[in-house]
Amino acid sequence: MSPPPVxxxxxxxxxxxxxxxxxxxxxxxxxxxxxxxACFLVPWWLGLDPTTTAPGQRSLPPSWAHGFGTxxxxxxxxxxxxxxxxxxxxxxxxxxxxxxxxGVLYGGLAGxxxxxxxxxxxxxxxxxxxxxxxxxxxxxMLMFSETARGEALPVFLALGLVQWLTMARIVRxxxxxxxxxxxxxxxxxxxxRDLRILVRHILPNVMGPxxxxxxxxxxxxxxLESFLSFLGLGVELSWGQLVAEGVAVVNPIxxxxxxLACPSAFxxxxxxxxxxxxxxxxxxxxxxxxx
Amino acid sequence: MIEALxxxxxxxxxxxxxxxxxxxxxxxxxxxxxxxxxxxLRHVGGDLLAGLVCAxxxxxxxxxxxxxxxxxxxxxxxxxxxxxxxxxxxMYLAPGNPFAQEKSIAxxxxxxxxxxxxxxxxxxxxxxxxxxRLLGEGSLGPALKVKGRTVQEVLLPAxxxxxxxxxxxxxxxxxxxxxxxxxxxxxPNSWADHASMGLAxxxxxxxNFVIGAGLMIVLAxxxxxxxxxxWGGFRHVWMPALTLALPHAATIxxxxxxxxIEVLQQDWIRTARAKGLTEARVVSRHALQVAVxxxxxxxxxxxxxxxxxxxxxxxxxxxxxxxxxxxxxxINRDYSIVLGTALFYCGLITSFxxxxxxxxxxxxxxxxxxx
Numbered sequence: 001m002s003p004p005p006v007x008x009x010x011x012x013x014x015x016x017x018x019x020x021x022x023x024x025x026x027x028x029x030x031x032x033x034x035x036x037x038a039c040f041l042v043p044w045w046l047g048l049d050p051t052t053t054a055p056g057q058r059s060l061p062p063s064w065a066h067g068f069g070t071x072x073x074x075x076x077x078x079x080x081x082x083x084x085x086x087x088x089x090x091x092x093x094x095x096x097x098x099x100x101x102x103g104v105l106y107g108g109l110a111g112x113x114x115x116x117x118x119x120x121x122x123x124x125x126x127x128x129x130x131x132x133x134x135x136x137x138x139x140x141m142l143m144f145s146e147t148a149r150g151e152a153l154p155v156f157l158a159l160g161l162v163q164w165l166t167m168a169r170i171v172r173x174x175x176x177x178x179x180x181x182x183x184x185x186x187x188x189x190x191x192x193r194d195l196r197i198l199v200r201h202i203l204p205n206v207m208g209p210x211x212x213x214x215x216x217x218x219x220x221x222x223x224l225e226s227f228l229s230f231l232g233l234g235v236e237l238s239w240g241q242l243v244a245e246g247v248a249v250v251n252p253i254x255x256x257x258x259x260l261a262c263p264s265a266f267x268x269x270x271x272x273x274x275x276x277x278x279x280x281x282x283x284x285x286x287x288x289x290x291x
Numbered sequence: 292m293i294e295a296l297x298x299x300x301x302x303x304x305x306x307x308x309x310x311x312x313x314x315x316x317x318x319x320x321x322x323x324x325x326x327x328x329x330x331x332l333r334h335v336g337g338d339l340l341a342g343l344v345c346a347x348x349x350x351x352x353x354x355x356x357x358x359x360x361x362x363x364x365x366x367x368x369x370x371x372x373x374x375x376x377x378x379x380x381x382m383y384l385a386p387g388n389p390f391a392q393e394k395s396i397a398x399x400x401x402x403x404x405x406x407x408x409x410x411x412x413x414x415x416x417x418x419x420x421x422x423x424r425l426l427g428e429g430s431l432g433p434a435l436k437v438k439g440r441t442v443q444e445v446l447l448p449a450x451x452x453x454x455x456x457x458x459x460x461x462x463x464x465x466x467x468x469x470x471x472x473x474x475x476x477x478x479p480n481s482w483a484d485h486a487s488m489g490l491a492x493x494x495x496x497x498x499n500f501v502i503g504a505g506l507m508i509v510l511a512x513x514x515x516x517x518x519x520x521x522w523g524g525f526r527h528v529w530m531p532a533l534t535l536a537l538p539h540a541a542t543i544x545x546x547x548x549x550x551x552i553e554v555l556q557q558d559w560i561r562t563a564r565a566k567g568l569t570e571a572r573v574v575s576r577h578a579l580q581v582a583v584x585x586x587x588x589x590x591x592x593x594x595x596x597x598x599x600x601x602x603x604x605x606x607x608x609x610x611x612x613x614x615x616x617x618x619x620x621x622i623n624r625d626y627s628i629v630l631g632t633a634l635f636y637c638g639l640i641t642s643f644x645x646x647x648x649x650x651x652x653x654x655x656x657x658x659x660x661x662x
Contacts, residue, residue: 116309116310120307127366127370131374131636132640133595134602139621143386219496227600230606231606247501247503247504268493269496272492
């Protein structure tokens with residue numbers, strides 16, 4: 001007598017179950033959802049305006065009227081921090097999406113064809129790796145320094161341009177291993193063409209590491225944007241710019257600490273949450289890789 | 292557009308080096324090595340002597356160096372040339388030029404300045420002038436925005452500053468990261484583990500200029516232990532180095548922790564324990580060599596990250612290093628300073644990556660390639 005058929009859970013469902021048991025990762029996810037709501041809905045709901053200046057209310061410490069105080073131009077910091085979060089989160093997501101698309105395609109092709117094609121393609125990646133990415137980003141930013149200063153598009157372009165490298169390496173490494181698997185041979189025997197094998201049989205199996213690394217790329221991008229802001233090349237009204245402004249006013253006599261503390265706290269919380277979630281996803285999607 | 296085509300062609304040419312037979316890339320590597328040595332040495336000993344010495348260097352390299360190294364060199368040297376090309380191109384694409392001033396200057400004056408400094412109007416012509424000067428005279432040219440000084444004179448004093456700061460930061464990052472990570476990995480879920488991982492997350496979650504500002508407020512303004520900023524004495528180096536090191540110490544601690552946890556579950560560790568070895572000896576003699584492998588392969592990215600961070604940290608603390616010169620040069624459109632720093636950074640990173648790969652091959656026989 002054969003045993004009754006058991007409906008086994010798919011890999012993604014199993015991963016979700018593992019993730020749900022991970023308290024740190026779930027805390028991270030909850031924090032992120034709260035952050036998205038705070039940044040995208042609350043300013044609209046409360047009618048906060050990050051740009052209105054009030055000459056009589058310069059550099060006020062936090063109070064009931066201004067929860068996070070005001071900046072030296074009398075603008076409400078709560079509004080600036082929340083709206084700034086939109087910019088930072090969107091840049092992080094958009095640049096990550098770009099790096100995922102380029103990285104998966106490039107790494108997938110290199111790994112799939114292997115051999116000398118792979119070596120040639122990876123040499124180009126190595127060349128780009130040899131350049132400190134900040135260097136490239138700053139040079140690209142300079143190009144837009146007069147036409148589109150402070151806008152999001154150049155930053156997004158420059159950061160997406162350099163962040164796909166690691167993704168390409170990860171995908172290539174995975175694909176190199178996967179293409180030797182028996183099921184790929186089976187697909188080939190059935191007569192599937194290269195593109196179909198790559199897209200239908202190999203890439204779905206690479207998605208785990210890709211999701212994990214993408215989650216960890218978002219904080220990297222947000223951090224990089226803050227570096228650019230510090231050097232005066234970032235996006236207007238991002239967390240990075242607010243934090244950089246806060247650092248600029250640190251002095252021993254009287255520190256408007258809220259200008260540094262409020263945006264830093266939001267930035268750090270978001271990066272914290274993303275890192276927790278990324279680690280949790282790694283454990284859930286790729287149980288073999290340890291930790 | 293011709294520049295874009297040329298850059299693409301050069302990139303493809305470098306990539307296609309991979310298709311050459313190994314014997315050819317080997318020979319190319321030795322050739323490039325001796326050519327680079329020749330550019331440096333001809334000013335010391337004259338053309339003839341330098342030529343002989345470099346021919347000898349090339350031959351010895353070709354005969355005795357492992358193929359893996361020579362192949363890397365065969366890619367490195369053309370890559371650096373391409374880097375000069377790409378950087379030149381990008382700088383010319385940026386609006387403005389080194390001679391633009393607030394008042395518009397007469398075209399004749401600008402032409403004279405361009406001729407004097409060797410900065411033609413087109414990027415291709417500049418590339419040629421630059422390469423001829425670099426190969427012919429071994430010189431990086433005059434600094435465009437620092438009156439009366441060459442790039443060498445500007446950057447050489449900055450070299451020990453950046454190397455010292457970066458080196459100390461790397462040592463601090465590896466030291467702190469390994470100590471915390473291995474300890475945490477030996478006793479997972481103890482309070483020491485949670486504390487060190489919490490610290491690690493702070494290091495990853497804050498921009499380094501915020502960490503730097505925090506250190507300034509606590510260590511310099513409140514406690515008065517260290518000077519706020521500036522450069523000069525031994526006491527100035529600690530705060531910027533710590534600022535640079537913390538994010539990487541954090542990553543290294545996480546890598547070392549997971550590496551240690553994984554290794555300690557292996558059968559051969561159980562065997563070592565069964566032999567009656569002390570836990571300290573098991574970890575230091577048996578586990579560590581394997582547990583540090585992910586840390587060693589992270590050294591390359593860490594060095595690159597520390598260099599990148601140095602742009603920001605040198606600006607924050609007012610340190611006269613390479614990073615600040617690069618940022619200043621890029622914003623002022625000082626083409627030759629930017630190219631000089633670019634060569635320094637890329638030369639350093641590619642050589643460092645080569646050393647890391649060799650170290651990894653020595654530590655981990657599985658990654659050794661058949662040359």
